[in-house]
Amino acid sequence: MKIGIIGKGNVGTHLNNALSEDASNNVCLINSRTFEGLEIDCDLLLICVKDDAIEGVAAEIARYIPDYQGTVAHTSGSVSMEILRSRFSNCGVLYPLQTFTKQRELNYAEIPVFIEAQTEESENLLRMAASSFTDKIYQADSEKRKALHVGAVLSCNFVNFLYGKAEEILKENGYDFSVLYPLIKETLERTRDKSPTETQTGPAARGDFNVINSHLEFLGDKPETERIYRLLTNSIYIGSKEKIER
């Protein structure tokens, strides 16, 4: 299978590595600025550029390779398949649910990939491509992909932000953020047995206002963290009370 990757950022770089794990794939990186006069004989063109650049790249492909018969797909969590559908009969989305950093090695076999396709041919092609590095392949239309993306924002971007706030506090007190690793790891591991909602612990879940107030006082010189502490504590407390009263 011949795959062309457009975009040399974090996603493009990693997908290039991941897809190359299957030696029978022929993966090449394509610079979107050199489409003109280019002969593309790829079965699949994967657009791995920033969200707001996808449409432009799609337009370029349609313009410079008007007779392209393969499948064109993008890899974004938040862009609809629509912007490809209007230009290509064979199109789709291959969304890898992971955060990519060029310098970091990843275990590609672990990455779940979510696929949407306009035709059966594209569907088969995208599944085949994904299966070169993972067997965690799922279906997701644009609306479900949005749900996944919101879930990723909550459990990755927001969580990372809270890690940052925790790190700041620990640093000020002479500790490295890594002292929290075992706790954070166990918080995640525990969700394998039970839903996180069921295992919610801590002062907010217990309604322990002595501790909550002493923490709010402690955060007095960090109004932003205090505001976040207050809102999340409130939500957790109300949720736990409702669970008890049910």
Place this chain on the structure above:
Amino acid sequence: MKIGIIGKGNVGTHLNNALSEDASNNVCLINSRTFEGLEIDCDLLLICVKDDAIEGVAAEIARYIPDYQGTVAHTSGSVSMEILRSRFSNCGVLYPLQTFTKQRELNYAEIPVFIEAQTEESENLLRMAASSFTDKIYQADSEKRKALHVGAVLSCNFVNFLYGKAEEILKENGYDFSVLYPLIKETLERTRDKSPTETQTGPAARGDFNVINSHLEFLGDKPETERIYRLLTNSIYIGSKEKIER
């Protein structure tokens, strides 16, 4: 070393297991209701009861074993050493930074333990006890322990709550929470290379209001999650903008 553990909850059960890993320790579980007439020859008494019960247990020990010469310590992140100091000359705190669930196995060697002690004798005793299962032993007075506890609330309790919100959304769309594991794991692993504040990604960090607005619309029927999304997005956006402008 002879250690008495008071409390059979999650912390008491796990500390009993952890301390028993060193075969030279003689660990016994003590029921705080049977202090009367009890002969206690432990070097160390570890109070592992709920925060608001610690003082009562301390009072009982002082009442029924007035000539106790060993060290009395509690294991709480949020209770000051003060309530022990007024009753015992040898006292302290042994705070294991972990979330304990009875049914779950833990790697005790990974757990960081934070120690505060009133005397050198207590300090040595608590360090020796902790070293039976971990070599991650740190100093923490009551104020620093509070900082650690706030850090734990941010990066464990609050994070777990966000996991729960993400799980809810995924479930409604037919996915298991576990599809987020690789992403969540990488979000943590990445902090080994760089501070979480430096690696903040996502629509809020990029100031991508198209995506943010579509997510807020998606969360329209979940006002609580929407409120949290709005506040955290705002904080991340402002933080990222400040970083860029600096």
